[in-house]
Amino acid sequence: MRDRTPENPRIVCIVDDDDAVRVALARLLRAAGLEAETYASPREFLERAIDTTPRCLLLDVHLPKMDGFELHREAVERGYDGPVIFITAHPGADAEKRAATARATALLAKPFREEALLDALDDALERARESE
Amino acid sequence: MMRGAAIVQAIATALATTVFAATGAPLDTVIERLADARGAERLELLERAAETARASAPRDAIGYAEEGVELARRLGDAPAEARALKNVGIGHYLLGEYDTALEHYERSLERSERAGYREGIAGALNNIGILHYLWGQYDRALEHYGRALEIQRDLDDRLAIAKSYNNLGNVYYVIERYDESLRYLRDSLEVYEGLGERGLVASSLNNIALVLVKQGRFDEALPDLERALSTATDAGDRHMTALSHNNLGLVHEERGDLDRALDAYTHSLEVRREIEDRQGVAISLHNVAVIHTRLGEYDRALETLDEALEVATAIRVTEIERDIHLAISDAHERRGDAASALEAYKRHKVAHDALFDEETSRRISELETKHEMDRKNREIEILRRNQELQRTVRNILIAAGVSLSILIVLLYRAFRAKDRAHRELRAAHEALRVAQEERVRAARAELAHVSRVATLGEMTSALAHEIKQPLTAILSNAQAARRFLGADRPDLGEVDGALGDIAGSADRAREIIARLRHLMRGGEPKTETLVVGDALRDIEVFLRADAAKHDVGFTLDVDAGVPPVAADRIQLQQVALNLVHNATEAVAATGRAGEIRVRVYAGGDGTVRVAVVDDGDPVPGAVVERMFEPFYTTKGDGLGMGLAICRTIAESHDGELVAERNATGGLTVELRLPATRVDDVATA
Numbered sequence: 001m002r003d004r005t006p007e008n009p010r011i012v013c014i015v016d017d018d019d020a021v022r023v024a025l026a027r028l029l030r031a032a033g034l035e036a037e038t039y040a041s042p043r044e045f046l047e048r049a050i051d052t053t054p055r056c057l058l059l060d061v062h063l064p065k066m067d068g069f070e071l072h073r074e075a076v077e078r079g080y081d082g083p084v085i086f087i088t089a090h091p092g093a094d095a096e097k098r099a100a101t102a103r104a105t106a107l108l109a110k111p112f113r114e115e116a117l118l119d120a121l122d123d124a125l126e127r128a129r130e131s132e
Numbered sequence: 133m134m135r136g137a138a139i140v141q142a143i144a145t146a147l148a149t150t151v152f153a154a155t156g157a158p159l160d161t162v163i164e165r166l167a168d169a170r171g172a173e174r175l176e177l178l179e180r181a182a183e184t185a186r187a188s189a190p191r192d193a194i195g196y197a198e199e200g201v202e203l204a205r206r207l208g209d210a211p212a213e214a215r216a217l218k219n220v221g222i223g224h225y226l227l228g229e230y231d232t233a234l235e236h237y238e239r240s241l242e243r244s245e246r247a248g249y250r251e252g253i254a255g256a257l258n259n260i261g262i263l264h265y266l267w268g269q270y271d272r273a274l275e276h277y278g279r280a281l282e283i284q285r286d287l288d289d290r291l292a293i294a295k296s297y298n299n300l301g302n303v304y305y306v307i308e309r310y311d312e313s314l315r316y317l318r319d320s321l322e323v324y325e326g327l328g329e330r331g332l333v334a335s336s337l338n339n340i341a342l343v344l345v346k347q348g349r350f351d352e353a354l355p356d357l358e359r360a361l362s363t364a365t366d367a368g369d370r371h372m373t374a375l376s377h378n379n380l381g382l383v384h385e386e387r388g389d390l391d392r393a394l395d396a397y398t399h400s401l402e403v404r405r406e407i408e409d410r411q412g413v414a415i416s417l418h419n420v421a422v423i424h425t426r427l428g429e430y431d432r433a434l435e436t437l438d439e440a441l442e443v444a445t446a447i448r449v450t451e452i453e454r455d456i457h458l459a460i461s462d463a464h465e466r467r468g469d470a471a472s473a474l475e476a477y478k479r480h481k482v483a484h485d486a487l488f489d490e491e492t493s494r495r496i497s498e499l500e501t502k503h504e505m506d507r508k509n510r511e512i513e514i515l516r517r518n519q520e521l522q523r524t525v526r527n528i529l530i531a532a533g534v535s536l537s538i539l540i541v542l543l544y545r546a547f548r549a550k551d552r553a554h555r556e557l558r559a560a561h562e563a564l565r566v567a568q569e570e571r572v573r574a575a576r577a578e579l580a581h582v583s584r585v586a587t588l589g590e591m592t593s594a595l596a597h598e599i600k601q602p603l604t605a606i607l608s609n610a611q612a613a614r615r616f617l618g619a620d621r622p623d624l625g626e627v628d629g630a631l632g633d634i635a636g637s638a639d640r641a642r643e644i645i646a647r648l649r650h651l652m653r654g655g656e657p658k659t660e661t662l663v664v665g666d667a668l669r670d671i672e673v674f675l676r677a678d679a680a681k682h683d684v685g686f687t688l689d690v691d692a693g694v695p696p697v698a699a700d701r702i703q704l705q706q707v708a709l710n711l712v713h714n715a716t717e718a719v720a721a722t723g724r725a726g727e728i729r730v731r732v733y734a735g736g737d738g739t740v741r742v743a744v745v746d747d748g749d750p751v752p753g754a755v756v757e758r759m760f761e762p763f764y765t766t767k768g769d770g771l772g773m774g775l776a777i778c779r780t781i782a783e784s785h786d787g788e789l790v791a792e793r794n795a796t797g798g799l800t801v802e803l804r805l806p807a808t809r810v811d812d813v814a815t816a
Contacts, residue, residue: 020640027630031626090681114611
């Protein structure tokens with residue numbers, strides 16, 4: 001089991017429009033000692049999250065109005081330079097290409113195992129620390 | 133004689149109980165669900181209501197069953213119609229309206245025979261047998277029960293077999309063949325016990341006890357009756373509870389234990405009053421009074437008998453009236469009032485004769501029918517001889533060489549032969565047409581099914597998405613819960629939250645699979661009265677998922693107050709699925725953000741309309757003209773059958789499917805179905 005020191009919280013921002021998935025992911029992250037914030041739509045994220053300086057983005061690809069890749073681009077334009085992990089229920093060549101273009105740490109196909117997600121988060125947070 | 137009357141009546145009631153064995157959901161629940169049920173569901177509830185209500189409120193049961201007859205006829209469900217007719221009959225039977233009961237049983241029998249519905253035939257035969265039994269036509273009763281039993285054995289319907297055993301036992305009881313009676317009744321008891329039918333177990337025990345009473349085996353009858361009473365009470369079968377009390381009274385009376393007899397009859401009376409079984413009340417009052425008379429309490433006896441007479445007269449059951457008059461006469465005589473005793477005895481005699489007359493006139497009318505048939509047969513015979521005579525005359529003329537006659541005869545015969553050939557040809561043609569229609573209908577249903585499954589196949593990845601979401605949530609929650617439990621001080625609140633959410637997500641996946649299976653189902657279409665908006669909301673998750681998969685927006689708007697339609701739910705959903713899937717592909721093909729709007733509204737012309745509007749690229753007029761033709765497709769991988777089948781579905785519902793180009797590009801495809809008329813809905 002991974003242990004996180006509470007004085008060094010890693011804030012992971014989750015954007016997923018499926019209530020059940022969003023709540024479950026946040027709970028899993030909490031259980032692993034990570035701090036998570038959740039957003040139901042790109043708009044909600046863009047309006048509220050940017051000033052909490054997230055350490056990592058965990059974005060669903062299928063989102064209303066603007067997809068996960070577009071949302072990431074928008075966040076980068078607004079100054080975000082941290083890592084990103086995409087999750088999708090429709091994996092495929094197209095999604096992989098776009099994830100690579102976004103220089104994502106990982107593209108995870110739903111449903112995924114805990115190890116896959118937490119390993120990807122480890123990598124991402126490692127990368128974030130290095131760039132600090 | 134008086135007590136004899138009470139026994140026969142008791143057996144008759146036991147028989148009736150074997151007819152209304154159906155239990156299940158309590159009446160209140162059924163009536164509550166009935167309030168907004170329609171179509172086949174309503175039919176089923178009406179049947180349940182009729183079966184449940186008749187023990188306490190036969191008149192209401194008749195009402196439910198009569199509505200069931202109407203509805204079943206409209207839905208073309210012959211077995212349900214036969215059962216409903218039988219239920220109307222049972223209601224009348226319980227009210228002592230035997231002629232009306234017979235009429236409905238016979239209609240039920242005829243309906244069952246025409247539909248080849250064997251359970252129905254057996255059930256109707258059985259109930260007709262009961263009426264013959266009541267009328268004392270025991271050989272006919274045996275014949276009907278025997279025929280019913282044969283069918284039930286074929287069908288291996290154990291409950292029905294047991295009922296027939298019971299009924300045969302009762303006939304042998306009244307014709308005083310007690311050993312055979314006991315054998316049948318005990319067979320019946322054994323099957324009922326095996327089936328766990330407590331009400332019927334109590335009924336059989338009662339009947340067995342009555343046979344034992346007849347044989348003078350009172351001490352053997354008592355434990356059977358006590359068991360009957362406790363079984364009936366446990367089962368909450370109050371008719372049977374009352375009957376068991378009554379029969380206990382009978383045994384106590386026979387054993388000379390008048391106090392306990394009075395007690396038992398009084399219990400029986402109380403229960404029957406509560407359930408408003410007026411015939412039972414009259415019998416119990418009579419029995420209570422008989423005990424009062426024997427105890428020398430003549431005033432109380434006469435008072436009770438007055439009330440009994442009032443009830444019996446109100447429900448016009450002459451048999452009971454007759455016995456009450458005799459009991460009144462008996463009480464007066466013992467008190468020493470010979471004049472009143474004579475008066476009552478005369479009334480007894482009048483009722484007795486009336487019954488005798490009724491029986492006699494039934495016999496006369498039977499003989500008249502036979503006589504009438506003989507007369508007709510004789511007339512037919514005379515006609516036949518006349519024709520032979522005419523032929524002979526004609527032959528003589530031919531022999532006389534009247535060539536004209538030959539010609540006429542030949543022409544006449546040729547004409548007759550041609551006419552007959554025509555008739556036969558027409559009949560053969562009609563039979564062929566019916567068979568063909570049947571085949572076409574089956575093929576059409578199969579084609580619709582295949583096309584539906586194919587459309588769902590094209591939507592596989594969208595459907596998989598709907599399962600993957602809850603699965604993702606379930607996995608994450610389960611893993612989170614394990615981590616929380618593994619901590620030094622487990623946060624049980626989090627664990628509880630995770631488990632609750634797992635259950636919720638699993639339920640969501642289950643529901644999606646259930647809806648999918650429903651759509652995958654094949655078989656003949658079933659027309660029911662349904663609300664189009666509700667049918668579409670049932671599959672909204674699929675429509676939405678398919679659109680979302682292609683990044684196409686989706687809205688479903690249902691206007692308020694749209695009337696229902698008569699349609700097959702699955703086929704209606706299939707049309708919507710197809711139209712939305714086509715629209716999704718059209719919008720996705722544009723490569724830009726677009727959306728689909730589905731709107732359910734009432735057309736001004738008595739139609740209910742489902743419009744599927746997309747904002748895809750403009751469609752050429754030639755495509756719109758041909759898009760409903762079979763095998764016409766603009767998709768590389770399509771078969772071109774989807775829309776053709778949708779149009780066939782629309783037409784088989786007396787509706788239409790039309791496409792129109794939107795001014796701003798894209799198509800509006802609209803399904804129009806005739807709305808169900810308001811008066812149809814009120815009774816549906």
